[in-house]
Amino acid sequence: MLRLALKMLYGDVAKFVMLLGGLTFCSLLMMQQSGVFCGLMLWTTSTLRNIKVPIWVCDAKVEQVNEVVPMRDIEVNRVRSVEGVDWAVPLYWGLISARLRDGSFQPIQLTGLDSATMMGRPAKMTAGNIEDLRLPNAVVVDQIAIKKFKQKGIELHVGDTFEINDKEARVVGICYAEQSFLGQPYIYTTYDRALEYAPPQRKLLSFVLVKPKDGVPAAEVVERIRKIPGITAFTDGEFNDRTLDWYIKYTGIPISFGTVVILGALVGIAIAGQTFYLFVHENVRHLAALKAMGAGNMLLAEMVFLQAFTVGAMGYGLGAGLTAMVGNVFLKVGEPPFFLPWQVLAFAGSIIIFICLFSATIGLLKVIRAEPAVVFR
Amino acid sequence: MSANGLPTAVTTRGVTKTFGRGDNAVRALKGVDFEARCGEMIMIVGPSGCGKTTFLSVICGTMKADAGSVDVFGTDLIHLSGGRLTDFRGRNVGFIFQQFNLIPTWNILENASIPLLLQGQSRKEAQDAAAKLLTEVGLGQRLDAHPRQLSGGQQQRVAIARALVHEPRLLICDEPTASLDAATGHKVLELLKASACREDRCVIVVTHDSRIFSFADRIAEMEDGVVKGVHNSGEYRAQYV
Numbered sequence: 001m002l003r004l005a006l007k008m009l010y011g012d013v014a015k016f017v018m019l020l021g022g023l024t025f026c027s028l029l030m031m032q033q034s035g036v037f038c039g040l041m042l043w044t045t046s047t048l049r050n051i052k053v054p055i056w057v058c059d060a061k062v063e064q065v066n067e068v069v070p071m072r073d074i075e076v077n078r079v080r081s082v083e084g085v086d087w088a089v090p091l092y093w094g095l096i097s098a099r100l101r102d103g104s105f106q107p108i109q110l111t112g113l114d115s116a117t118m119m120g121r122p123a124k125m126t127a128g129n130i131e132d133l134r135l136p137n138a139v140v141v142d143q144i145a146i147k148k149f150k151q152k153g154i155e156l157h158v159g160d161t162f163e164i165n166d167k168e169a170r171v172v173g174i175c176y177a178e179q180s181f182l183g184q185p186y187i188y189t190t191y192d193r194a195l196e197y198a199p200p201q202r203k204l205l206s207f208v209l210v211k212p213k214d215g216v217p218a219a220e221v222v223e224r225i226r227k228i229p230g231i232t233a234f235t236d237g238e239f240n241d242r243t244l245d246w247y248i249k250y251t252g253i254p255i256s257f258g259t260v261v262i263l264g265a266l267v268g269i270a271i272a273g274q275t276f277y278l279f280v281h282e283n284v285r286h287l288a289a290l291k292a293m294g295a296g297n298m299l300l301a302e303m304v305f306l307q308a309f310t311v312g313a314m315g316y317g318l319g320a321g322l323t324a325m326v327g328n329v330f331l332k333v334g335e336p337p338f339f340l341p342w343q344v345l346a347f348a349g350s351i352i353i354f355i356c357l358f359s360a361t362i363g364l365l366k367v368i369r370a371e372p373a374v375v376f377r
Numbered sequence: 378m379s380a381n382g383l384p385t386a387v388t389t390r391g392v393t394k395t396f397g398r399g400d401n402a403v404r405a406l407k408g409v410d411f412e413a414r415c416g417e418m419i420m421i422v423g424p425s426g427c428g429k430t431t432f433l434s435v436i437c438g439t440m441k442a443d444a445g446s447v448d449v450f451g452t453d454l455i456h457l458s459g460g461r462l463t464d465f466r467g468r469n470v471g472f473i474f475q476q477f478n479l480i481p482t483w484n485i486l487e488n489a490s491i492p493l494l495l496q497g498q499s500r501k502e503a504q505d506a507a508a509k510l511l512t513e514v515g516l517g518q519r520l521d522a523h524p525r526q527l528s529g530g531q532q533q534r535v536a537i538a539r540a541l542v543h544e545p546r547l548l549i550c551d552e553p554t555a556s557l558d559a560a561t562g563h564k565v566l567e568l569l570k571a572s573a574c575r576e577d578r579c580v581i582v583v584t585h586d587s588r589i590f591s592f593a594d595r596i597a598e599m600e601d602g603v604v605k606g607v608h609n610s611g612e613y614r615a616q617y618v
Contacts, residue, residue, distance in 0.1 A: 001494050004483055011482020289478040292439050294467020294495045296460060372466075373434035375474055376551045 001295070005303035006310060008283065015279045019272055019311045020318070023355065026268025027319020027348050028326075030261050034344040035327050037257040039337025044247050045240045046178035050186060051091065051111070051120035054218045057208035057225055057233045064243035066181055068093055070203035075231055079208045082224045084216040089114035092194035093206040095184060099163040100154050108145070109184045110164065112194025119209050122188060128158045128173025133190050137161075139169040142177035145185030147334065164197040179334065181247075265351050272315075273359045276308060280363030284370050292372035300367050308360035309353075316352045320345060385448075386547060386579030387413040387436055392445035394431055405431040407602035408445065415546075418570060418580040418592060420610075423599035429583045430551065432599065436581065437470045437549045438462045450546055467495050471540030473569075475552035477532045479524040485511060485535045486520040492543040503542075510538040514568060530561035537569055548573050550582040554589055566592045590614050 010016055047065050048056075057079050059069035079088040092112030097105045113120050113133070121130050122140065132138055141156060149156045156162075161170045169187070177186040189197065195204050210233070212221040218235045225233035234242060248254050280287070287300055323340065330338040394406040405428045413419045421429050434440035435447055438454045447454040450469060457465060471492070472478075479488045486507055493503035508520055514534040516522075524532050533553060540548055553569065554562030566589045573580050582593070590596060596613040598605045608616070 001491075003500075004480075004487055004491075004494075007487070008480060008482050283480075285476075286478060286480045289472070289474065289480075290491065290495070291463070292437070292466065292472055293492050294463055296463050299495075372439035373431075375472070375478055376430045376434055376439070 001299060002302060002306050005306050008286075008303075009279075009307040009310060012279060012282075015275055015282075016311065018275045019279070020315050022271030022275060023268055023312055023315025023352060024318040024322065026264050026272070026355065027316050027352060028322045029264030029267070030348045030351060031319060031323040031340065031344055032326055033257050033260045033264065034347065035323060035338050035340040036330075036336050037253065038341060038344060039330075039339040040181070040253060041244055041247060042339045043179055043181040043183075043337050045243050046180050047093070048236050048240050048243070050122065050177045051209065052123065053120060053209040053236065054212060055210035055222055055225070055233055055235055056239050057088070057210055057231055058206070060230055060232045062232070064246040065239055066243065068206045070201060071205045071208075071231060072203050073205050075205060075228075076208050078228050079210060079225055079231075079233075082221065082228070084212050084221040084224060086211045086213040087117070087119070088208050088210045089117055089119045090191050090205050091120055091207040091209050092191050092198065092204060094194075094198055095182070096165060096198060098169070098187065099166075100149065100152060101162060102152065102154065104152050106145075106148055106152065107182075107184045108164070108187045109180055109182075110194055110197060111186055111188045112191040112198075113188060114209075115190035115192060119211075122175035122177055122186070124176040126174050126176055128171075130173060130175070130188075132172035133188065135170075135172055137168045137170045137193070138172040138189065139164075140173040140175050140188040141171055142175050142186040142188075144177070144179055144183070144334075145187060146174060148185050165199065167197055169197070179337070183335075265355070268351070268355050269358060272312075272355050273362060276311075276359035277362050277366070279307075280304065280366055284366055285375065287367050288370045288372050288374045291367075291370070292375050297368050301364055304364045304367060305356075305360045308356040308363070312352050312356035316349055319348070319352075383414040383416050383576075385412060386415045386450060387411065387581070388446075388448040389432075389436065390446045392432070392435055392442045392447060394428075394435060394440070394442050405602055406435070406442065409599075409602070409604055411436075411597060411604050412607075413579050413581055415579050416574065416576040417594040418574050418582060419595045419597060419607075420582045420584055420590065420593040421597045421599055421604075422584060422590075423605075425585075427599045428602040429599050433549060433551060433581065433583050437472070437547065438466050467492065468543070469546050471543070471545035471548045471573075473533070473536050473540045473548070473550040473553045475555045477524070477529075477536045477556070479532055479535055479539075481524050484521050484523055485516060485527070485538075488524065488535055489538040489542055491539060492545075496543060507538060507542050510542050511535065514538050528561075529557050530565060533557060533561075533565045534568060537565070537573070541573060546578050548578060548580040550580065550584075552584055552586070553582060554584065554586045559588055562586060562589060587614075 059071050061069050076088055076090045094110050096110050098108045099105055146156050158171050161168050212218050222233045327338040327340055389409055389411045392406050392409040396403045409432055423429050435442045486504055489507035489511055490503035570592050593610040595607055596610055597607045
């Protein structure tokens with residue numbers, strides 16, 4: 001009988017297509033928008049993955065990684081003196097403008113690494129050598145810089161030059177870096193040179209990057225550093241969570257994406273619920289005939305739920321497939337951001353299950369209420 | 378045993394049924410006494426609204442009577458619970474409906490095998506039995522056809538096969554010729570009479586169609602919620618048709 005229940009579903013082509021379309025659209029909307037949201041959230045913390053260190057030290061007022069409140073250089077030494085610190089190096093991290101050959105400007109994310117250790121260096125070099133940063137006026141640019149410069153008609157290669165704050169910057173390498181929230185290219189140089197490029201300020205140290213000694217828990221070192229007045233410290237995991245929380249709390253991004261996701265779910269509930277109810281309504285006479293012939297309510301419930309969950313699974317699968325296709329295009333183009341963790345798939349799946357349960361239940365109520373005697377009317 | 382020596386199939390005593398409440402209450406059945414015997418085809422006739430279909434629903438267990446007794450092959454339907462009543466219908470009652478009620482998205486083999494599938498038989502067993510019956514009613518060459526591809530008469534033949542496939546002891550036919558032209562209706566009744574009427578089975582037909590009265594062994598006349606009288610087919614036709 002269950003096989004025949006599916007035949008009943010597939011046989012009503014118009015309603016089947018409508019149901020499938022509604023659930024596919026609903027899944028696609030929820031997953032695609034959630035994927036873009038997750039991608040955007042990932043961008044907010046890209047610095048933490050581009051500069052991979054266990055502990056970040058910053059000004060006590062800093063709330064998230066993309067916010068810089070400059071500190072005095074002396075803070076590096078104060079951190080080094082904390083028990084359990086293996087090493088501590090300075091990092092400059094600031095948004096400034098680069099002047100291209102044609103005179104146009106491009107905002108860049110200037111990252112100044114400690115020249116002795118190169119701690120925080122990019123994980124993947126696609127051209128050149130990071131050690132060459134020690135050469136005069138040397139910078140390493142990421143793939144986004146190549147793309148952004150190209151959009152302005154400038155092909156950037158190793159050996160090319162451009163200007164940062166009226167000072168020459170010579171490209172000695174190209175690296176791969178995760179895109180930042182603002183989408184500006186990462187330009188790596190040494191800490192000292194970054195201070196030369198940066199506009200003059202009384203304090204210029206953005207972060208102190210720290211590694212605890214082997215066997216000393218990072219959280220313990222963080223607690224000790226926090227005792228130094230005026231500065232604070234976070235493990236990279238803490239900083240990641242804190243940054244995500246900040247964007248969720250203080251920007252309208254979650255509301256904006258959440259609204260679309262909720263609308264997607266509502267559209268799914270409306271279309272699927274209404275269409276499935278119509279499908280059951282039109283078949284109620286046949287289902288009542290089955291009831292008259294000896295089909296119990298349990299069997300009819302199994303049939304109705306099987307129909308609802310079959311079309312739900314198909315819609316979910318198609319939605320997930322289309323989301324993956326769209327996401328693949330986004331990732332190739334580089335924009336908009338896209339990241340599809342399993343939690344998004346599980347979330348969309350649970351909404352689809354709810355829609356199927358809701359649709360099947362309202363349809364089933366009609367079937368259960370239908371007296372078998374209705375077949376004689 | 379009934380008066381003529383044939384076993385009694387259906388006996389009802391004082392069956393009442395009221396729809397609605399208070400001022401809107403409609404008393405559809407007002408104490409129906411009725412008897413149908415094995416081996417006979419009995420027709421229930423009467424004007425529209427006299428309670429024929431309600432009575433038929435009560436006899437076959439698709440509707441519960443408010444009071445009275447309904448005995449079908451020794452089972453008291455009034456006191457059967459919902460699940461046991463459903464099971465009783467599935468095993469003992471075959472249905473032929475006015476609108477055929479064939480499921481349009483299933484082919485006729487699948488439609489005809491429903492009662493056996495509902496009894497838990499395997500698909501192969503059910504379809505083998507259904508194919509045999511469909512062949513007997515002249516549709517053996519069209520087992521894959523869907524109901525909409527068939528004429529009204531052919532659809533009613535599928536309904537007959539479906540009604541008989543599980544060999545029920547009680548066959549309930551609600552206006553089986555109402556959607557058919559005279560010639561087709563005649564053929565359907567001939568088929569029904571030939572394939573359904575057996576010593577261990579009772580066929581109850583509710584109809585308005587006086588052209589098929591000749592197929593009945595007896596005719597029960599209903600009026601205003603009660604069975605007014607039961608006649609031999611010949612007597613009734615001589616008197617009223």
